[in-house]
Amino acid sequence: MPKDEAQVVLTADNLNKSIQQGDDSHQQQTILNNLSLTVHAGESIAILGRSGTGKSTLLNALAGITPVDKGNITFCGKTVNQLTEREKTLMRRENIGYIFQFFNLVPTLTVKENILLPLQLNKQYNTADQQLNQQLSQLGIKRLEDRYPQQLSGGEQQRVAILRALIHRPKLILADEPTGSLDLETGNQVAEILFNSVTEDSALIVVTHSEEIAARAQTVYRLVNGKLVQEK
Numbered sequence: 001m002p003k004d005e006a007q008v009v010l011t012a013d014n015l016n017k018s019i020q021q022g023d024d025s026h027q028q029q030t031i032l033n034n035l036s037l038t039v040h041a042g043e044s045i046a047i048l049g050r051s052g053t054g055k056s057t058l059l060n061a062l063a064g065i066t067p068v069d070k071g072n073i074t075f076c077g078k079t080v081n082q083l084t085e086r087e088k089t090l091m092r093r094e095n096i097g098y099i100f101q102f103f104n105l106v107p108t109l110t111v112k113e114n115i116l117l118p119l120q121l122n123k124q125y126n127t128a129d130q131q132l133n134q135q136l137s138q139l140g141i142k143r144l145e146d147r148y149p150q151q152l153s154g155g156e157q158q159r160v161a162i163l164r165a166l167i168h169r170p171k172l173i174l175a176d177e178p179t180g181s182l183d184l185e186t187g188n189q190v191a192e193i194l195f196n197s198v199t200e201d202s203a204l205i206v207v208t209h210s211e212e213i214a215a216r217a218q219t220v221y222r223l224v225n226g227k228l229v230q231e232k
């Protein structure tokens with residue numbers, strides 16, 4: 001289906017976000033500058049950009065984690081800015097799979113428990129076990145399923161975080177440098193799983209420094225001076 005005819009999953013209209021620089025409250029750094037974005041169902045988007053330009057801030061804003069100073073975000077027909085914190089938590093839990101740059105695994109849960117957590121929180125019956133076992137094996141972490149996060153390397157934690165973000169088949173997957181801690185081969189396997197998980201009802205936004213990962217995406221933007229410049 002042509003992109004323009006597909007259902008819209010998320011729109012961001014004229015987002016503005018500045019942060020205070022250092023201790024001087026008069027010095028502001030503009031991170032998002034009238035940034036707009038439309039995400040269609042079935043779409044995969046890569047966002048490139050230099051370190052510190054605000055890519056993680058943008059993902060956090062889209063997920064309703066970081067408030068913006070001005071602008072509107074609509075997700076699944078709801079205006080995110082108007083939701084209560086509780087409603088935003090539920091929205092993320094049910095409809096967003098977020099792969100954080102620093103993984104954010106729950107230290108007291110095993111690998112398998114971490115991955116299954118979204119299903120448990122959503123009171124969803126686990127119908128994904130066979131597929132999960134296959135993905136754990138594919139990513140070389142099946143043998144680690146009973147370990148705790150602190151017993152894993154960074155790259156192993158990253159793979160757990162990826163499977164956890166996908167388990168509840170979210171409408172929107174937000175991935176912040178999902179292959180940053182992985183070798184080339186494992187990174188490619190992860191990218192395969194990530195891009196294959198986009199269905200005609202869901203979408204993926206991946207922040208990456210890797211041109212190879214970006215090349216897999218349908219749409220590529222670069223974040224420059226607080227705005228998204230389309231490259232593909």
Ligand SMILES: Nc1ncnc2c1ncn2[C@@H]1O[C@H](COP(=O)(O)OP(=O)(O)OP(=O)(O)O)[C@@H](O)[C@H]1O
Binds near residue numbers: 050
């Ligand atoms: N909690 C915070 N408080 C103050 N400034 C912050 C905070 N988080 C990020 N920043 C600043 O906001 C800017 C954007 O940071 P962000 O993490 O969004 O960039 P990024 O493009 O994701 O970087 P990287 O590619 O290095 O991960 C940076 O200048 C950073 O120092």
